[in-house]
Amino acid sequence: MLNTDYQNDTLTVYLTGEIDHNRAASIRATIDSQINALRPRTLELDFSRVSFMDSSGIGLIMGRYRSVGLVGGSLSVTNVPDGISRIIELSGVNTLGVLR
Amino acid sequence: MNVTNEMHIRFLSKSSNESFARSVVSAFALELDPTISELADIKTAVSEAVTNSIVHGYRRESGMIYIDAKITDTRKVIIKIRDKGVGIENIEQAMQPLFTTAPEEERAGLGFAVMQSFMDEVKVKSEPQNGTTVTLTKQIVALR
Numbered sequence: 001m002l003n004t005d006y007q008n009d010t011l012t013v014y015l016t017g018e019i020d021h022n023r024a025a026s027i028r029a030t031i032d033s034q035i036n037a038l039r040p041r042t043l044e045l046d047f048s049r050v051s052f053m054d055s056s057g058i059g060l061i062m063g064r065y066r067s068v069g070l071v072g073g074s075l076s077v078t079n080v081p082d083g084i085s086r087i088i089e090l091s092g093v094n095t096l097g098v099l100r
Numbered sequence: 101m102n103v104t105n106e107m108h109i110r111f112l113s114k115s116s117n118e119s120f121a122r123s124v125v126s127a128f129a130l131e132l133d134p135t136i137s138e139l140a141d142i143k144t145a146v147s148e149a150v151t152n153s154i155v156h157g158y159r160r161e162s163g164m165i166y167i168d169a170k171i172t173d174t175r176k177v178i179i180k181i182r183d184k185g186v187g188i189e190n191i192e193q194a195m196q197p198l199f200t201t202a203p204e205e206e207r208a209g210l211g212f213a214v215m216q217s218f219m220d221e222v223k224v225k226s227e228p229q230n231g232t233t234v235t236l237t238k239q240i241v242a243l244r
Binding site: 053 | 116122136147148154155205206208211213
């Protein structure tokens with residue numbers, strides 16, 4: 001289960017817990033179905049409650065950058081906790097200009 | 101360098117075992133009183149290696165994954181993660197950042213880059229059709 005919120009053309013997804021390969025597929029499916037239904041101008045992925053993430057999370061971010069782009073929206077990655085900031089830096093996703 | 105503790109586990113290549121594997125290995129390393137950041141590094145690197153075995157080693161087949169972990173008197177954690185899957189044809193290419201054979205699964209191609217960046221040493225042994233062994237070593241800094 002993912003908590004989401006949609007207002008002012010912004011779809012916010014509150015990610016929680018551990019993001020690995022096992023969980024990434026269902027998170028991806030949930031977010032993409034909402035992107036296609038709502039066609040938001042901005043997709044915000046809120047990482048404040050994520051306790052662990054491996055490179056599956058990077059794939060998830062890059063994939064959502066593409067899927068929200070396909071409906072004309074942009075991605076924003078917010079509230080990255082210290083524990084996962086290193087893998088985000090290493091991945092270079094910040095070169096996409098999505099980190100807030 | 102003497103081994104002061106060791107453990108061995110084996111489990112099925114199910115993706116629900118990714119969290120099991122990284123939790124067990126990080127719990128084993130607790131004996132050395134690692135920092136939260138050292139522990140997170142170990143968890144992440146183990147998760148990458150085990151995911152590689154599941155996604156790439158065994159593809160959609162089911163197989164066993166073996167982890168042998170050791171602690172040394174020099175405060176090193178040595179973790180060997182082994183599968184009997186399809187193996188890696190070109191290890192150098194597989195270790196290149198952003199190289200992936202599973203883009204449709206949104207694999208970022210960063211597994212080995214993460215292991216190399218989060219651990220002190222990463223060794224990969226593989227042969228096509230003969231499985232892959234990844235050995236991860238981390239020096240745990242003494243308590244300050």
